[in-house]
Amino acid sequence: xxxxxxxxxxxxxxxxxxxxxxxxxxxxxxxxxxxxxxxxxxxxxxxxxxxxxxxxxxxxxxxxxxxxxxxxxxxxxxxxxxxxxxxxxxxxxxxxxxxxxxxxxxxxxxxxxxxxxxxxxxxxxxxxxxxxxxxxxxxxxxxxxxxxxxxxxxxxxxxxxxxxxxxxxxxxxxxxxxxxxxxxxxxxxxxxxxxxxxxxxxxxxxxxxxxxxxxxxxxxxxxxxxxxxxxxxxxxxxxxxxxxxxxxxxxxxxxxxxxxxxxxxxxxxxxxxxxxxxxxxxxxxxxxxxxxxxxxxxxxxxxxxxxxxxxxxxxxxxxxxxxxxxxxxxxxxxxxxxxxxxxxxxxxxxxxxxxxxxxxxxxxxxxxxxxxxxxxxxxxxxxxxxxxxxxxxxxxxxxxxxxxxxxxxxxxxxxxxxxxxxxxxxxxxxxxxxxxxxxxxxxxxxxxxxxxxxxxxxxxxxxxxxxxxxxxxxxxxxxxxxxxxxxxxxxxxxxxxxxxxxxxxxxxxxxxxxxxxxxxxxxxxxxxxxxxxxxxxxxxxxxxxxxxxxxxxxxxxxxxxxxxxxxxxxxxxxxxxxxxxxxxxxxxxxxxxxxxxxxxxxxxxxxxxxxxxxxxxxxxxxxxxxxxxxxxxxxxxxxxxxxxxxxxxxxxxxxxxxxxxxxxxxxxxxxxxxxxxxxxxxxxxxxxxxxxxxxxxxxxxxxxxxxxxxxxxxxxxxxxxxxxxxxxxxxxxxxxxxxxxxxxxxxxxxxxxxxxxxxxxxxxxxxxxxxxxxxxxxxxxxxxxxxxxxxxxxxxxxxxxxxxxxxxxxxxxxxxxxxxxx
RNA sequence: GCCGAAGUGGUGAAACUGGUAGACGCACCGGACUCAAAAUCCGGCGGGGGCAACCUCAUAAGGGUUCGAUUCCCUUCUUCGGCACCA
Numbered sequence: 061x062x063x064x065x066x067x068x069x070x071x072x073x074x075x076x077x078x079x080x081x082x083x084x085x086x087x088x089x090x091x092x093x094x095x096x097x098x099x100x101x102x103x104x105x106x107x108x109x110x111x112x113x114x115x116x117x118x119x120x121x122x123x124x125x126x127x128x129x130x131x132x133x134x135x136x137x138x139x140x141x142x143x144x145x146x147x148x149x150x151x152x153x154x155x156x157x158x159x160x161x162x163x164x165x166x167x168x169x170x171x172x173x174x175x176x177x178x179x180x181x182x183x184x185x186x187x188x189x190x191x192x193x194x195x196x197x198x199x200x201x202x203x204x205x206x207x208x209x210x211x212x213x214x215x216x217x218x219x220x221x222x223x224x225x226x227x228x229x230x231x232x233x234x235x236x237x238x239x240x241x242x243x244x245x246x247x248x249x250x251x252x253x254x255x256x257x258x259x260x261x262x263x264x265x266x267x268x269x270x271x272x273x274x275x276x277x278x279x280x281x282x283x284x285x286x287x288x289x290x291x292x293x294x295x296x297x298x299x300x301x302x303x304x305x306x307x308x309x310x311x312x313x314x315x316x317x318x319x320x321x322x323x324x325x326x327x328x329x330x331x332x333x334x335x336x337x338x339x340x341x342x343x344x345x346x347x348x349x350x351x352x353x354x355x356x357x358x359x360x361x362x363x364x365x366x367x368x369x370x371x372x373x374x375x376x377x378x379x380x381x382x383x384x385x386x387x388x389x390x391x392x393x394x395x396x397x398x399x400x401x402x403x404x405x406x407x408x409x410x411x412x413x414x415x416x417x418x419x420x421x422x423x424x425x426x427x428x429x430x431x432x433x434x435x436x437x438x439x440x441x442x443x444x445x446x447x448x449x450x451x452x453x454x455x456x457x458x459x460x461x462x463x464x465x466x467x468x469x470x471x472x473x474x475x476x477x478x479x480x481x482x483x484x485x486x487x488x489x490x491x492x493x494x495x496x497x498x499x500x501x502x503x504x505x506x507x508x509x510x511x512x513x514x515x516x517x518x519x520x521x522x523x524x525x526x527x528x529x530x531x532x533x534x535x536x537x538x539x540x541x542x543x544x545x546x547x548x549x550x551x552x553x554x555x556x557x558x559x560x561x562x563x564x565x566x567x568x569x570x571x572x573x574x575x576x577x578x579x580x581x582x583x584x585x586x587x588x589x590x591x592x593x594x595x596x597x598x599x600x601x602x603x604x605x606x607x608x609x610x611x612x613x614x615x616x617x618x619x620x621x622x623x624x625x626x627x628x629x630x631x632x633x634x635x636x637x638x639x640x641x642x643x644x645x646x647x648x649x650x651x652x653x654x655x656x657x658x659x660x661x662x663x664x665x666x667x668x669x670x671x672x673x674x675x676x677x678x679x680x681x682x683x684x685x686x687x688x689x690x691x692x693x694x695x696x697x698x699x700x701x702x703x704x705x706x707x708x709x710x711x712x713x714x715x716x717x718x719x720x721x722x723x724x725x726x727x728x729x730x731x732x733x734x735x736x737x738x739x740x741x742x743x744x745x746x747x748x749x750x751x752x753x754x755x756x757x758x759x760x761x762x763x764x765x766x767x768x769x770x771x772x773x774x775x776x777x778x779x780x781x782x783x784x785x786x787x788x789x790x791x792x793x794x795x796x797x798x799x800x801x802x803x804x805x806x807x808x809x810x811x812x813x814x815x816x817x818x819x820x821x822x823x824x825x826x827x828x829x830x831x832x833x834x835x836x837x838x839x840x841x842x843x844x845x846x847x848x849x850x851x852x853x854x855x856x857x858x859x860x861x862x863x864x865x866x867x868x869x870x871x872x873x874x875x876x877x878x879x880x881x882x
Numbered sequence: 883g884c885c886g887a888a889g890u891g892g893u894g895a896a897a898c899u900g901g902u903a904g905a906c907g908c909a910c911c912g913g914a915c916u917c918a919a920a921a922u923c924c925g926g927c928g929g930g931g932g933c934a935a936c937c938u939c940a941u942a943a944g945g946g947u948u949c950g951a952u953u954c955c956c957u958u959c960u961u962c963g964g965c966a967c968c969a
Contacts, residue, residue, distance in 0.1 A: 277886065281964055284885070289968075308969060321969090359967075384967045394969045402883090403967060476968055596964080666907070667894060673962095675894055679908050687907085693922090733898085743896065746906035753906090756923080825902050830950040832902060870949055875901055880949045 066692040068656030072789040084805045085179045087135045089582045096132035098124040101591030102139045105165035109172040111631040118664045125785035129809040137566040139186035143489045144555045158488045159516035176657045186569045188558035195511030198493040209255045219247035226485040251483035273624040278596045285597045287476025294469040297369045307390035312455035315444040316397040316418035320368045321382040323392040344383045371468040405434035482554040487526040489552025497539035497546035560606035589622035629673035658787035659685045665741035706770040716762045727751040728812035778810040826851045827878040828860045844871045851877035
């Protein structure tokens with residue numbers, strides 16, 4: 061008999077076609093079943109799938125296929141984050157339309173994903189560049205505008221004077237334009253913002269809900285990013301009597317203020333006439349933000365000549381302009397306490413400003429003349445009026461209370477988080493649905509006029525400015541309010557807007573409402589989200605923000621969109637992340653062609669656990685292929701032994717058959733456990749390899765007896781289904797070869813019998829003073845007393861123990877006996 | 883600078899709740915099959931010592947807790963990631 065070859069290309073094509081025909085992964089609302097929503101971060105259609113995608117989506121596919129076998133109603137959609145800069149760059153370079161470029165990329169990448177056998181419900185596909193998707197971006201924008209969550213304000217952006225365009229931060233690295241190398245400046249532009257800061261406390265509170273199911277690392281990064289700090293707003297006064305409020309987290313040092321510093325952008329500075337000061341301000345302002353905030357940037361400042369009065373002690377101090385003070389945080393001005401703040405100390409030394417000690421350590425008093433740096437620790441307040449003698453940590457509270465009582469300050473919470481600027485002076489994005497009318501001002505596009513369609517026939521003229529600005533047919537409109545001539549907003553939205561709610565649109569991608577209620581309420585929230593750690597703050601924070609806004613609008617039931625999050629590691633080769641610039645990219649297509657999709661999937665899961673980085677290894681891929689071939693050959697060789705119907709009588713099994721059966725049940729147990737509890741697929745695969753080794757180790761004659769055939773049949777019935785989530789085409793083909801009537805995708809996950817997972821004999825160790833002296837095989841049902849007895853009977857142990865005082869004996873059942881002697 | 887994660891054979895890694903360190907794979911070495919090679923199958927594989935049964939050292943380094951530590955605690959070093967004038 062000739063054995064059937066493992067012809068992976070044919071097998072994979074066959075099953076992909078069959079799943080497609082049978083719509084095996086089409087998700088339908090079924091309230092009698094528990095749903096499970098598995099989602100992987102959707103890709104940007106850059107042209108080709110890379111190994112990072114393969115890894116991400118393979119992990120997702122394991123979860124989806126396994127949950128399906130466990131009886132869940134699984135929802136597993138895929139789509140395209142298809143607006144963004146690369147399409148425009150390609151357009152400028154090759155003079156192709158971004159729409160065409162993007163559509164072609166999607167077509168190709170979709171065939172790649174299909175070739176990998178992922179279990180997506182393609183009927184749920186979304187593409188953010190399609191009007192039927194982005195009209196709801198615009199709709200949400202209008203809702204947010206209504207609620208005051210979208211607003212317009214002037215803010216500064218990176219600007220290239222040569223290219224006459226705005227640059228993203230990553231395009232203005234080192235303060236130089238990426239295209240023309242000219243120096244990037246800051247430009248004030250009127251831009252749209254989302255008020256994410258209104259949700260800062262909500263976003264923080266939500267962390268409690270997802271803590272334990274999200275990586276702590278991600279939660280910590282988000283907390284730092286939001287940067288909530290509590291402190292006191294102190295109302296200093298200018299000589300003129302005007303209020304001059306500042307924010308501080310160290311009210312306990314307020315008596316030590318010896319100068320104040322104000323941001324160069326602060327409006328108060330308009331009244332300064334001193335040319336030296338004006339020159340300083342304009343110089344700092346032309347520095348890019350990157351430049352101003354870069355590493356080791358020296359703190360610079362200049363005395364404005366203005367004086368500020370400290371409301372606590374009436375002292376009059378100088379007001380400086382400083383390049384390090386940010387207009388966007390707090391009040392744009394700070395009080396400076398050089399005695400107890402590192403940065404203030406350096407500034408004071410540089411400009412010969414006095415230093416004052418207001419917190420001291422009585423055991424080792426500070427000496428002003430000897431101080432080489434600020435003392436930032438705790439201590440006792442000195443030179444602090446009625447607070448002198450109070451412990452500094454208590455003084456924070458007491459001074460805040462005093463300030464509130466006397467109307468010279470109030471407790472305040474500040475956030476590092478800023479409102480989300482969403483305007484992009486770019487073509488390939490979702491148009492912002494507003495119209496500017498000379499008479500009526502800013503007018504929202506009426507809902508009935510949505511979507512504002514982005515023209516796809518465009519001419520880039522080889523430059524980076526948005527073609528929209530040159531298209532009167534787009535910009536010239538009638539004002540929806542007065543009917544007069546008006547012009548359309550030509551800015552588009554940040555693409556992070558698109559990806560902030562796509563997970564919910566998947567539930568009803570073709571609905572003529574934002575969501576179909578039945579679908580969205582059944583499927584949301586996402587039970588398991590999988591993606592790269594690089595999205596820890598931006599995407600994952602924006603998506604949570606949108607989910608909360610949509611919840612407040614009554615459109616989503618839950619506030620948190622992603623119940624569980626897995627952040628997978630990078631794919632590494634030769635010690636670096638796979639990337640075009642490093643030239644260490646491995647093309648998935650080539651590997652699929654050479655070894656098949658199942659081998660690629662298997663290797664992706666076997667080489668390391670999902671959360672860790674994965675080292676690409678050509679030899680490792682071969683190893684994965686070898687394992688599949690081994691299983692294939694064994695199964696094909698013994699195919700005729702398989703019985704459709706059988707009942708195993710344990711009494712009739714030989715010892716070898718019993719052992720094999722135990723290995724089988726152990727494999728089912730541990731593979732289930734690794735998938736369900738640990739999401740650690742490398743060890744699950746290792747278990748399956750061990751079972752395969754056991755199959756090869758058993759004497760073939762053992763399989764050819766009556767009971768041998770039954771044990772073999774049980775191996776087939778359990779082993780092939782547990783391989784299914786990992787190598788679905790491979791498993792389906794074998795299953796069919798063994799006469800499986802239903803496709804494996806519809807087969808239940810195998811059960812195991814706990815009593816059959818216990819090996820007859822186990823190895824225990826005897827220790828003396830914690831050191832292993834003897835190892836011994838014993839029956840697995842051995843009692844503690846017997847273990848103890850055997851330990852003392854062991855000649856080696858007794859040699860070391862006799863004549864000595866036995867301090868104690870520790871017995872761990874089934875593991876070890878440790879005798880402690882003196 | 884601050885915060886966080888990690889450091890285990892030649893190598894990717896495993897050890898789940900403090901209980902036999904190195905499962906499983908790769909590489910390498912040896913054997914079988916073959917005219918030969920590939921493929922495949924079998925065996926070996928942390929270091930040092932011993933003919934040997936065995937002894938001994940070993941999870942970045944040092945210390946601690948414990949009968950027992952890769953696992954918990956402290957210090958140091960290294961690597962990676964995040965934040966970085968946030969008042």
